[in-house]
Ligand code: SF4
């Protein structure tokens with residue numbers, strides 16, 4: 109939610125209450141009675157303050173019907189646009205071949221979400237920066253790209269989202285390196 113696509117911005121603009129994209133996501137979670145704790149990555153004091161502010165305005169069943177309609181429309185946009193439903197939980201790591209599985213999926217999803225060709229190109233450049241051979245692997249931080257997957261299957265049972273990781277990694281490489289069109293591979297997107 110931190111970098112929403114243009115369609116999502118349009119939906120959020122409809123709301124009388126102005127919220128940041130992250131605030132929408134947090135309010136959605138805290139509105140649900142079954143959620144007691146939200147773990148949200150923060151890497152600056154500003155993010156910490158914004159999240160505390162958001163928590164201070166939250167509460168179970170605090171969202172109005174209008175808010176829930178907006179969230180429903182946002183969910184539809186994300187479901188349609190996101191190619192691989194990876195949540196970056198990292199339970200599939202480490203990969204014995206050094207593939208940074210969630211990073212590969214995040215780059216692919218970012219390319220799919222982005223309308224601007226420049227931003228698409230920047231995301232594809234991130235893929236190029238990853239290691240494409242065992243020699244280039246960073247020993248302390250997993251940085252392998254999708255091409256290093258040897259289809260061992262170790263990650264499959266660890267994935268919390270039941271993603272067919274080796275298959276999806278093949279798609280990542282076909283799109284980000286071999287120039288295949290997203291629509292050639294993900295027919296419903
Ligand atoms: S199937 Fe591929 S990504 Fe999964 S653990 Fe094996 S080499 Fe790594």
Ligand code: SF4
Pocket residue numbers: 193194195196197198199200201209210266267268269270271273
């Ligand atoms: S376990 Fe599945 S959802 Fe979690 S990071 Fe790995 S691929 Fe993504």
